[in-house]
Amino acid sequence: MSELIFENIRDLSLGETLDCGQCFRWKEIADGCFRGVVRGVVATVSMDGDRLVIDGAGEEQRGMWADYFDLSLDYKAVREQLSAIHPVMAEAARFAPGIRILNQEPFEALISFIISQNNNIKRIAGIVERLCEHFGEEIGAGEHAFPTAERLAVLEPDDLEPIRAGFRHRYIIDAARKVHSGEIDLEYIRGLPYDAARAELMKVTGVGVKVADCVLLYGLHRLDGFPLDVWMKRAMAALFDGMDPAAFGDYAGVAQQYIFHYSRMHPEKFL
């Protein structure tokens, strides 16, 4: 089996990055070793010192995986820049310095974060898994790709009953149909000014401000996005004295992920 290796990797913790609520398809199959599917490729990833090892991927996928783990961005420099803005920000960044913002497939991010609404992370992962098992192309070893918009577009909401996403079924189908028809063009949205991009995503039923911000940050790599969920609203009020997220600047999205993870791991700070 082929193996892809990236040398001299800094500021990457697989555990912190793959289990911080930004993605839902990775499973830790051994200590520090994760199996998942990205763009239809099954892979097992692990760190060997400062080497990132991707088992199951070939050399022709080097660019795709470097992009997925955002290896071209200097997260140490980002952390230093953000840490200077607020002391609690510095503490959150220090708590999990190995978090990176993944470059997930836009359509997968759109559907995943539609599912996320009024839901918890564990159950989101279960719904996404069933969605893939039932409607994603089988890619060997019992693994499945994330379903395409084309595949989901021909279904009716009731066809999603086995994934048990409840009232979100019709949102998922609406999103798939609008993407498949071209009414929503995710790659076009990637290049729009932030507010215009958000408004375009909100044409999908079930996509409000928060879900749109998540799609922009995790699916379209708009690092200036700052999703505000219940955790983040509490954190900004309690730990940042109601500071305006815009103060975090061009890397607000990275700040958001540090703060979200820090808050989730320290719920006692909000009692």
Next chain:
DNA sequence: ACCCAGGAAATTC
């Protein structure tokens, strides 16, 4: 039984 979960649509005032 009740409340909450990385919210948003539908309804009501």
Next chain:
DNA sequence: GAATTTCATGGG
């Protein structure tokens, strides 16, 4: 228009 209710499902 702004405030409230409802929407499935599962776990604590």
